[in-house]
Amino acid sequence: xxxxxxxxxxxxxxxxxxxxxxxxxxxxxALFVGLCLCLVLAIWHRFMPLPISRLVELGIAAMAAxxxxxxxxxxxxxxxxxxxxxxxxxxxxxxxxxxxxYELSMSPYPHPLRPIVLQExxxxxxxxxxxxxxxxATPRTLRWTPFLLLAIVLVLVVDFRMxxxxxxxxxDERTSVTLYEQGQxxxxxGKRLETEARRRGLERxxxxxxxxxxxxxxxxxxxxxxxxxxxxxxxxxxxxxNLEEELKKMAVIExxxxxxxxxxxxxxxxxxxxxxxxxxxxxxGKLSPGEMRNLQERLQSLGQxxxxxxxxxxxxxxxxxxxxxxxREMLENYLLQDQMAQDFEHxxxxxxxxxxxxxxxxxxxxxxxLEAPGRDSGEDGEYEMAGDPxxxxxxxxxxxxxxxxxxxxxxxxxxxxxxxxxSQSEASHGHxxxxxxxxxxxxxxxxxxxxxxxxxRALPLKADAAIPLEEVITTYQKRAEESLLREEIPPxxxxxVRAYFLAIxxxxxxxxxxxxxxxxxx
Amino acid sequence: xxSATDEARSAELRQQAxxxxxxxxxxxxxxxKVIVGHREVIEGILICLFCGGHVLLEGVPGxxxxxxxxxxxxxLNLRFSRIQFTPDLMPADIIGTNVVMEDESxxxxxxxxxxxxxxxIILADEINRATPKTQSALLEAMQEQSVTVAGIAHHLEAPxxxxxxxxxxxxxxxxxxxxxxxxRFFLKLNVTYPSIQQxxxxxxxxxxxxxxxxxxxLDAERxxxxxxxxxxxxxxxxxxxxxxxxVLATHPDSPYATDLAKxxxxxxxxxxxxxxxxLGGKMKALLGGRYxxxxxxxxxxxxxxxRHRVILNFEGAAARIxxxxxVSEILEKTPEVVRGS
Numbered sequence: 001x002x003x004x005x006x007x008x009x010x011x012x013x014x015x016x017x018x019x020x021x022x023x024x025x026x027x028x029x030a031l032f033v034g035l036c037l038c039l040v041l042a043i044w045h046r047f048m049p050l051p052i053s054r055l056v057e058l059g060i061a062a063m064a065a066x067x068x069x070x071x072x073x074x075x076x077x078x079x080x081x082x083x084x085x086x087x088x089x090x091x092x093x094x095x096x097x098x099x100x101x102y103e104l105s106m107s108p109y110p111h112p113l114r115p116i117v118l119q120e121x122x123x124x125x126x127x128x129x130x131x132x133x134x135x136x137a138t139p140r141t142l143r144w145t146p147f148l149l150l151a152i153v154l155v156l157v158v159d160f161r162m163x164x165x166x167x168x169x170x171x172d173e174r175t176s177v178t179l180y181e182q183g184q185x186x187x188x189x190g191k192r193l194e195t196e197a198r199r200r201g202l203e204r205x206x207x208x209x210x211x212x213x214x215x216x217x218x219x220x221x222x223x224x225x226x227x228x229x230x231x232x233x234x235x236x237x238x239x240x241x242n243l244e245e246e247l248k249k250m251a252v253i254e255x256x257x258x259x260x261x262x263x264x265x266x267x268x269x270x271x272x273x274x275x276x277x278x279x280x281x282x283x284x285g286k287l288s289p290g291e292m293r294n295l296q297e298r299l300q301s302l303g304q305x306x307x308x309x310x311x312x313x314x315x316x317x318x319x320x321x322x323x324x325x326x327x328r329e330m331l332e333n334y335l336l337q338d339q340m341a342q343d344f345e346h347x348x349x350x351x352x353x354x355x356x357x358x359x360x361x362x363x364x365x366x367x368x369x370l371e372a373p374g375r376d377s378g379e380d381g382e383y384e385m386a387g388d389p390x391x392x393x394x395x396x397x398x399x400x401x402x403x404x405x406x407x408x409x410x411x412x413x414x415x416x417x418x419x420x421x422x423s424q425s426e427a428s429h430g431h432x433x434x435x436x437x438x439x440x441x442x443x444x445x446x447x448x449x450x451x452x453x454x455x456x457r458a459l460p461l462k463a464d465a466a467i468p469l470e471e472v473i474t475t476y477q478k479r480a481e482e483s484l485l486r487e488e489i490p491p492x493x494x495x496x497v498r499a500y501f502l503a504i505x506x507x508x509x510x511x512x513x514x515x516x517x518x519x520x521x522x
Numbered sequence: 523x524x525s526a527t528d529e530a531r532s533a534e535l536r537q538q539a540x541x542x543x544x545x546x547x548x549x550x551x552x553x554x555k556v557i558v559g560h561r562e563v564i565e566g567i568l569i570c571l572f573c574g575g576h577v578l579l580e581g582v583p584g585x586x587x588x589x590x591x592x593x594x595x596x597x598l599n600l601r602f603s604r605i606q607f608t609p610d611l612m613p614a615d616i617i618g619t620n621v622v623m624e625d626e627s628x629x630x631x632x633x634x635x636x637x638x639x640x641x642x643i644i645l646a647d648e649i650n651r652a653t654p655k656t657q658s659a660l661l662e663a664m665q666e667q668s669v670t671v672a673g674i675a676h677h678l679e680a681p682x683x684x685x686x687x688x689x690x691x692x693x694x695x696x697x698x699x700x701x702x703x704x705x706r707f708f709l710k711l712n713v714t715y716p717s718i719q720q721x722x723x724x725x726x727x728x729x730x731x732x733x734x735x736x737x738x739x740l741d742a743e744r745x746x747x748x749x750x751x752x753x754x755x756x757x758x759x760x761x762x763x764x765x766x767x768x769v770l771a772t773h774p775d776s777p778y779a780t781d782l783a784k785x786x787x788x789x790x791x792x793x794x795x796x797x798x799x800x801l802g803g804k805m806k807a808l809l810g811g812r813y814x815x816x817x818x819x820x821x822x823x824x825x826x827x828x829r830h831r832v833i834l835n836f837e838g839a840a841a842r843i844x845x846x847x848x849v850s851e852i853l854e855k856t857p858e859v860v861r862g863s
Contacts, residue, residue, distance in 0.1 A: 086760060086859055095807075095816035100758040112754050115532035116539070117813050 003115075003122035004105050010125040011102070014084040017130035021137075023074035029139050030070030034063030035148045042155040051180055088133045097121050098128075180220050187216030274302060275312075275335050282328045295319055311337075542748050543811060548739050549597060555734045556593045557586055558727065559720040565809065566711040566826055567594060567685065571745065572752050573801040575708020576664050576684040578649075578699075578830060585713045586724075587687045588645060595643040598745065599738040600681065603641030607652035609695065613659030617669045618676075634671055639663050642679055642742065646686035650696040657703055660684060664706045681745045701833055705792050709802065709823075710830035755804040757815040764858050765799040765820050771852040772832050780855045782848045786838030791831035798827040817858045825849045 038059040045055050085098040101121030104114045111117075190212025197206040278295060281287070287295070299316045315330035480497050546568065553564050563579070567590070570577045579587045588604070595602030605616055618637035624630045638644070639660070649657060663669050664684050668677045686707070688699070704710075716724060727734065740748075757765075771778040773790030783790070802823035803815040810819070829845040 082760075083859075089816075090858070095810075095812055095818060096758055096761055096814055097812070097816075099760065100756055100814035103758050104756055111756055112531075113535060113756055113813050115529070116535045117756060119532055119536075120813055 003101075003118040006122040006125050007098070007101055007105060007118065010088075010098070010128055011081040011084065013130045014088060014128075014133060015079050015081065017134045018079040018084055019074070021134050022077065022079070023071060024136055025139055026070035026074040027067055028142055030066035031063060032139070032141055032145060032148070034059075034066040035145065035152070037062035037066070039148060039152050039155065042152045046155060049180065051184065084133075088128055091133050092124075092128060094124050094128075097124050183216045183219030183221075185216070186219060187213050190214075190216055272335060272338050274298065275331050275338075279328060279331050279335065282324060282331070287324065292319070292322075292324075309334075538751060539808070539813065542751055543808065545740055545744065545748065546809060552597045552736055552739050553590070553593055556727070556736060557590050558723040559716050560586065560590070560713060563590065563711045563713055566709050567591075568809075569802050569805040569823070570708045571598075571681060571683050572749050573708060573798075573805055574681070574749060575798065575801070576686070576706060578704070578707040578710040579685060579687045579713055580690050580710060581687070581713030582691060582715070583689060585715065587685075587713055588647060591643060591645040591685045593736055594685075596736045597739045598643070599741045600642035600745075601679070602643045602645070603638040604645040604647060605638045606647045607649045607656065609651060609653060609697075611652045611656045613656050616656065616659045617663070617671060620672050632672070634674070634676065636676070637669075639669060640676070640678060642681055642683070644682075644684045646684055648689055649686040650688040650698055652697065654697050654700055657697065657699060660686075661703060661706065664703075679742075681742055681749070701789070704830045705794050707830060708798050709826040711826055752801070752804050752808055755807055755813055755815060757800055757804065760859055761803070761815050761817060761820065762800065763860075764817055764856070765796050765803070767856055767860075768799065768820065768824055768852055769793070769796040769828070771856050772828060772848070774835075778856065780848075780851045782843070782851045783832075786834055786841065786843045787832055787848060788835035788838070789833040791828050795828050795831045799823060802827055821853055824853055828852075 041055060041058050082099060082102060085102050089096045089098050098121050101117045104111050104117055190209045193212060194206050194209030197209055278298060281295060296319055299312065302312060311330055311334040315327040318327040318330060549568065550564055557564060567577050581587055592602060616637050616639050618635050620632040621635050622630050623633040663678060667682045668675050767778050769791045770776045771780055772783055772787060773779055774784045774787045799820055803819035806819035806822055807815050825846050828849045832845040832848055834843055
């Protein structure tokens with residue numbers, strides 16, 4: 001009886017071990033199958049692109065599903081004790097002692113040699129090591145795993161179309177993944193802008209946010225070939241980078257990340273917020289002398305920060321005179337104008353940059369034959385901060401509903417980042433005639449040559465740009481020229497970039513009104 | 523109670539098994555006093571003896587076949603008889619015949635005169651020199667352990683073992699054994715030429731003044747007990763399955779047949795081959811000190827068990843294919859365990 005118990009214990013040990021090894025093996029096999037599915041997904045992705053995040057999610061899901069199935073199957077199946085003992089006999093060269101004894105112990109018929117056979121089996125069973133009998137071997141199929149991984153990477157990274165004849169590729173217009181992701185990002189930003197604008201009650205910004213979302217969606221569904229897509233994405237990225245850099249130099253923000261740039265664009269809360277808070281204080285009714293003094297101090301502190309314009313000065317004077325109602329009206333007027341200007345700027349900036357990105361993609365094959373040169377010129381300039389020298393620059397797309405906004409009251413140049421330093425009346429009509437604006441003289445070094453002096457027009461406004469364009473234009477020009485030399489900019493766009501800098505830098509060529517080029521190193 | 527009984531029974535059986543193993547070892551040692559080398563042949567003969575089979579010894583003359591059989595008869599204290607098979611040997615010369623006898627009163631009657639077959643160890647020397655008719659006289663004796671003369675069956679005394687020899691080189695004027703008779707031999711053992719050391723030993727032993735005296739080790743009763751014990755040794759189902767697959771693999775039309783078997787074999791082994799395998803495996807296990815049959819036991823006994831049961835076709839005979847090679851290939855290619863067996 002004791003010998004039989006020893007044999008049964010051995011059987012249990014072997015079954016446990018076999019179960020563990022089988023589950024492990026199944027799991028490895030399942031992971032291998034999961035990798036195969038990942039390869040299939042990668043191939044699928046080449047033909048019908050998916051976002052990388054979605055691709056990763058699907059791959060992980062496939063592997064997880066395979067693993068669960070394998071574990072379930074591994075838990076369900078149980079090893080046959082007899083086969084385990086036969087395996088032990090063969091592995092340890094026990095001459096079928098264990099299997100014969102087990103068979104005798106399980107047999108309902110008595111056998112004269114049963115006790116002695118069981119005794120022999122029990123004697124050898126003590127020395128059986130389950131780990132030796134059932135080693136945890138790695139499935140042979142797994143040796144293909146490195147090749148599989150390599151294949152996945154190759155499929156994802158290598159563009160096989162360059163190995164295929166053009167006729168074979170055909171017009172396989174498809175959604176670029178990068179473009180798709182950019183579109184998603186744009187859509188997200190638009191949603192954020194809209195949410196923020198709704199929270200603050202900025203209708204124009206809400207419209208701009210919606211517009212960004214729409215553009216993002218269009219970008220996601222856009223069918224372009226890879227090269228066009230990359231050109232568009234590069235253009236958009238370049239624009240955003242330049243924008244960030246410019247904003248950083250303007251000390252508007254410290255962080256140059258795209259989200260923070262847009263956050264600042266959305267918020268503009270420093271002055272407007274303070275004015276709103278002041279209005280809130282005024283709205284409480286009659287103020288105590290202390291509160292009046294506090295109001296004056298806070299309004300004055302705006303002046304110390306360099307943002308106190310005529311309207312705010314007037315409001316401060318009225319406050320000092322005790323005309324609380326007049327000051328309040330002045331501040332409300334200021335706030336309204338500022339709000340409208342900001343909204344317009346948001347809308348204009350997002351609309352122009354993103355819509356231009358689309359047009360690049362569509363028109364790349366047609367040599368960038370743009371219908372509206374003024375607008376294109378401004379769009380390709382990438383530096384809306386510096387203003388646009390052409391008429392109609394910075395305008396909204398034709399399908400944009402808020403076009404009449406340009407003609408509305410209060411769209412003064414002081415509030416518009418893109419309007420330049422033109423006269424208020426010109427800006428109010430929505431035509432930014434930088435050619436008639438005064439030119440600024442700038443001095444800088446753009447390359448290995450000597451000092452360069454240029455005259456530029458349409459410099460940014462004080463309200464928006466902390467750093468005058470004169471200080472940065474040379475850097476921009478240098479970068480643009482380097483980009484042109486390095487052929488980073490598509491050939492079709494080079495003329496536009498060059499035209500932009502000519503427009504803002506060479507007064508004589510564009511308008512010839514006030515400034516003159518004294519020296520230009522090329 | 524049951525456990526104590528089991529223990530007691532186990533101890534008793536173990537003692538019995540140890541006794542048998544000791545007797546076998548003594549028997550082998552005693553035979554090796556006379557026979558130099560040929561350990562496999564000695565073991566094979568003992569296997570046949572204790573399994574109730576008969577042996578076909580094949581070897582050139584002068585290798586000690588007759589001496590081995592004689593020595594076996596002497597150590598076992600069994601009656602030994604030698605029949606030299608010749609072309610003119612008649613069945614009656616083997617079995618015996620009724621002869622007319624006259625008693626004291628002058629009345630005549632038939633009386634059965636026993637032939638040399640009425641012994642316990644029969645040496646059928648050069649069995650292939652007798653005609654098939656005479657060879658077949660052995661059939662009944664080998665299978666039924668009895669002979670029938672004039673309608674009267676005469677039982678042979680147990681244990682009964684026939685050890686037939688045949689010379690593989692002098693084939694002229696011989697009558698190859700028919701398949702039915704070959705199948706009745708439990709094993710076919712090849713007696714090979716001794717090595718130089720063995721030959722020196724043979725010379726040393728046989729040229730002494732006094733030949734070695736053999737002692738009686740076992741008697742017929744003890745042999746009977748040992749035969750019973752051998753049959754008790756258990757065989758696991760998967761081991762029996764392996765034996766069956768080995769036998770089936772000798773059949774050219776079997777799914778287990780190997781390439782050589784398919785090409786050169788006319789008829790495969792009969793079920794006697796499987797019996798021989800399993801019984802021989804049991805004896806091998808006992809000789810190895812175990813109480814169960816292993817795959818190795820079957821493999822060790824497979825060639826002597828099966829080779830004389832494989833009948834070559836014309837192509838095989840023409841190509842002089844050795845049956846042992848066919849069995850070797852079967853052993854090599856037949857897996858010991860198959861899924862679902």
